[in-house]
Amino acid sequence: MKLRPMRTAVILGGLVALAAVGCATTAKSPTIGTGDPVADRQRLMKNVGANWADIQNKVKAGAPETVAVNAEALSLHAQRIPSLFPVGSGTDKSKAKPDIWQKWPEFEAAAKNLENRSATLRDQATAKDGAAVTATVGTFGRDACGACHTPFRVPPPQQQPAQPRS
Amino acid sequence: MGVLASRAWRLALPLLISLASLPALASAQAPSAAELARGKYVFGATGGCGCHTVPKQPVNAGGRRYDGPFGTVYSSNITPDRETGIGGWTDEQIITATRLGRRPNGERLIPVHPYTTFNGMAADDLKALVAFLRSVPPVKRANQPKKISVPMFESVFLPAWLAAFAPIENPPTSVPASGTARGEYLVRAVGHCGECHTPRTMTMATDNSRFLAGNPKGPEDSEVPNITPDKTTGLQWSEEEIADYLGSGNKPDGDVAGGLMGEVIEGTLSGYKDLSKADRLAIARYLKTIPPIKNKIGK
Numbered sequence: 317m318k319l320r321p322m323r324t325a326v327i328l329g330g331l332v333a334l335a336a337v338g339c340a341t342t343a344k345s346p347t348i349g350t351g352d353p354v355a356d357r358q359r360l361m362k363n364v365g366a367n368w369a370d371i372q373n374k375v376k377a378g379a380p381e382t383v384a385v386n387a388e389a390l391s392l393h394a395q396r397i398p399s400l401f402p403v404g405s406g407t408d409k410s411k412a413k414p415d416i417w418q419k420w421p422e423f424e425a426a427a428k429n430l431e432n433r434s435a436t437l438r439d440q441a442t443a444k445d446g447a448a449v450t451a452t453v454g455t456f457g458r459d460a461c462g463a464c465h466t467p468f469r470v471p472p473p474q475q476q477p478a479q480p481r482s
Numbered sequence: 483m484g485v486l487a488s489r490a491w492r493l494a495l496p497l498l499i500s501l502a503s504l505p506a507l508a509s510a511q512a513p514s515a516a517e518l519a520r521g522k523y524v525f526g527a528t529g530g531c532g533c534h535t536v537p538k539q540p541v542n543a544g545g546r547r548y549d550g551p552f553g554t555v556y557s558s559n560i561t562p563d564r565e566t567g568i569g570g571w572t573d574e575q576i577i578t579a580t581r582l583g584r585r586p587n588g589e590r591l592i593p594v595h596p597y598t599t600f601n602g603m604a605a606d607d608l609k610a611l612v613a614f615l616r617s618v619p620p621v622k623r624a625n626q627p628k629k630i631s632v633p634m635f636e637s638v639f640l641p642a643w644l645a646a647f648a649p650i651e652n653p654p655t656s657v658p659a660s661g662t663a664r665g666e667y668l669v670r671a672v673g674h675c676g677e678c679h680t681p682r683t684m685t686m687a688t689d690n691s692r693f694l695a696g697n698p699k700g701p702e703d704s705e706v707p708n709i710t711p712d713k714t715t716g717l718q719w720s721e722e723e724i725a726d727y728l729g730s731g732n733k734p735d736g737d738v739a740g741g742l743m744g745e746v747i748e749g750t751l752s753g754y755k756d757l758s759k760a761d762r763l764a765i766a767r768y769l770k771t772i773p774p775i776k777n778k779i780g781k
Contacts (some may be wrong), residue, residue, distance in 0.1 A: 365736030372732060457732040457739075458748055458755065465740025466748065467537065472737070473696070473705035473780025 354410045357400035364393050368461065371437075371453060380449035384441035387434045394431035398424050411470045419467075426464035433460040513613035521614025524607045526756040527672045530749030532742075533557045533595075541750045543567075543621040548594045551686065552635050555592050556626035563620035576615065577608045581653070590640055592628065593648065602651025602671030618751065647687040660760065665768025668761060669694075673754070678706045678742065681777070695775035704741055705780045712774035724766035728754045 349356045367386040374383050401423070406412050416423045433456060440448040465471075513521070525531060534557045536546050544559040562569040568576055575586045583590055583597035591597060603611075632639060651671050658664040669675045680688040681697045696708030696715075709717040719727070723734045731739040731747050739747055747754045757765075 365738075367736070368732075368738070369734075369736030372736075454730070457730045458744075461738035462731045462740060462744045462748065465738055466744030469740040470702075470704050471707075471739070471741040471743055473698075473707055 353400050353402055353405040354407055357397070360393055360396060360400060364390060368457070375450055375453050380446040380453070381441050381444045383449060384438050387438035387441060391431050391434035391438060394427050394434060397427040397430070411472060413468050413470060416468050423464070423468055426468065429463060430460050517610050517613050518617055521610035521612070522752050523756065524611045524672065525614050526749050526752030526754065527668055528674065529746030530751060530753045531560065532745050532750060534560050535750045540621045540623070542615070542618055543623045544625060545623060550594060552592070553629045553631040555594050555628040558625050559621065559623050560615055561618055561621040562616045563622050566622050566624045567620060568615065569620060573609065573612045576612045580608060590636060592640070593644070596674045596677050598648045598650045599671060599674045599677060602653055602667070604654050604657040607657055607672065643685060643687070647683070647685045649688060649690045661764065662768050662771055664761065665764035665766070668765050669768055673765070679709050692775050692777065693772060695777040696779035698779055701742060708775065708777050708779050709769060710772055710775045711770050712776050715776050715778040716774055717769065721763060721766040721770060724769060725759060725762035728757060728762045728765065729759070730755070
């Protein structure tokens with residue numbers, strides 16, 4: 317008679333454990349959206365661009381010490397970049413050059429460079445060092461973004477006007 | 483005999499003196515720091531003569547590959563190495579090759595080197611540029627021979643094409659110092675923007691009736707943007723935004739330049755990024771004055 321509650325507990329416990337494993341497996345999944353790497357990385361890069369535009373606007377507005385949150389976002393995004401360029405994802409919809417996969421260590425280094433430069437910018441902003449932030453932002457486009465766009469991306473054909481921002 | 487010897491000596495003396503003073507003359511002609519700085523600036527205004535450098539390899543040592551309908555060419559070594567570069571050329575020979583497309587032996591350059599555009603460069607800028615090219619470290623790297631696949635391309639087709647189809651710029655007597663004229667000079671001649679941004683006719687000549695209206699079949703398979711001020715298909719950035727872009731690579735929407743535009747902004751030893759704010763604004767102002775051409779590039 318006392319065995320029944322015990323068995324129920326074991327079964328319930330097992331279900332809970334299974335559910336936990338299931339959740340953990342789901343959490344490990346590398347997708348942040350559709351699972352289509354081209355769509356996902358374009359979405360990520362849009363957000364990188366929005367943060368970068370925000371950083372520049374804040375510096376122009378005389379508030380360089382407020383860019384830490386944007387720089388942190390860039391640094392975290394940069395960590396994801398290599399995983400969003402799996403082999404075979406250079407499709408017609410993508411502006412990624414085949415050189416990415418032919419020179420993979422260089423591509424990974426370029427993503428790491430963005431991560432590190434962004435972390436430097438974040439730390440400078442956190443330390444309220446406005447002069448250092450302004451200096452870093454002055455060359456960041458070329459040496460953090462451009463250093464990867466120049467060898468690894470086919471430029472887009474249309475020049476977009478600035479997006480309206482709230 | 484004594485008189486003759488004395489006369490001979492008298493005649494020879496000025497010659498000897500002038501010979502002795504040659505090194506002094508040569509050093510008197512050595513470029514000043516200001517001339518070298520000007521040359522580096524002009525070098526940057528061309529985009530760092532980037533076609534002559536393979537990325538991450540020695541600057542100006544050539545060897546970059548260009549495929550065209552005529553075959554394949556490789557850019558030349560323009561370092562001052564005497565054997566494989568331009569160290570043995572006179573200033574005039576370097577300038578002739580740059581703006582007229584002729585080697586010292588009379589051979590024509592394939593117009594992948596944009597001499598029809600660089601012909602519009604002013605003499606003073608070219609002299610400074612040559613002085614700067616001579617100051618860059620020499621690199622011993624033999625030029626790769628071109629592979630021309632079209633029969634009689636250089637003997638018949640190229641001269642005929644140059645005479646009949648190639649638009650050619652005219653050099654100003656002096657370098658425009660400021661304003662829209664300065665911008666025009668930097669865009670049309672030194673910066674050679676039209677080489678990528680102007681569409682080409684069936685003969686592959688730039689179609690200057692649609693100057694800077696974009697090229698759907700640009701170099702390296704890229705679709706090169708229309709940068710005329712057309713309201714729907716052209717460049718709509720403000721003058722300030724254009725000037726910022728040329729200095730930083732940053733676009734107003736948060737994107738950053740890449741590809742060949744990224745290369746010319748960054749340059750090698752100098753690039754568009756090293757242009758003064760006044761010059762970048764002059765370029766922007768000139769771009770606002772060219773005829774708007776409706777030409778949608780890309781989907």
